Amino acid sequence: MIGHVCLNVADLPASKAYFDELMPLVGFESYLAHRDQFAYCPAGGKPGTYLFFYPALDHDGSPYSRHRVGFQHLAFMVPNRSRVHEVRDLVAALGSEIVHEPQHYATFWHDPLDGFMLEAVCHKDRD
Numbered sequence: 001m002i003g004h005v006c007l008n009v010a011d012l013p014a015s016k017a018y019f020d021e022l023m024p025l026v027g028f029e030s031y032l033a034h035r036d037q038f039a040y041c042p043a044g045g046k047p048g049t050y051l052f053f054y055p056a057l058d059h060d061g062s063p064y065s066r067h068r069v070g071f072q073h074l075a076f077m078v079p080n081r082s083r084v085h086e087v088r089d090l091v092a093a094l095g096s097e098i099v100h101e102p103q104h105y106a107t108f109w110h111d112p113l114d115g116f117m118l119e120a121v122c123h124k125d126r127d
Contacts, residue, residue: 002049004039005074008056009114012038015053018113021094023051025087026076026120064115073108073117081105082127087120 009015016038023029028040031050042048051074066072078084081102088107092098095112106121 001047004050004052006052006054007071007074007114007116008054010056010059011113012036012053012055015111015113018094018111019053022087022091025083025090026078028076066117071116073119075106075119075121078120078122080124080127081122084120084122091118 016033019038019040020030023040024043027043027046028051029043031039031041033039037052037054039050039052041050064071076087078087084102084105084107088098088102088109091109091111096109097112099108099110099117101107105123106119108117108119110117
């Protein structure tokens, strides 16, 4: 099991506001919040990967791209296909660019701040 994943972001407070809205819907709760980092853990004490955010210290001026070497996208497992649609609706309301509308079991979007590609996915055939 992966213990945690860390992402650097350009605007830590703005990213925290965005992810504070999203994470409860994809099964995470706040783990810590400091001026120089914030993190989420699986809700309700469930086992799983923690997600940490830090301020990016190196800005070369080029935007994030999932096509370069490195981070491609981050997928959140959700309990049912209805939740896939709920996540899509929330992230669109938060200003995210929808990359792929909900298909059979997943939706993809870019977060509106750093452009990370994110996904909500349910690999089960249930609502």
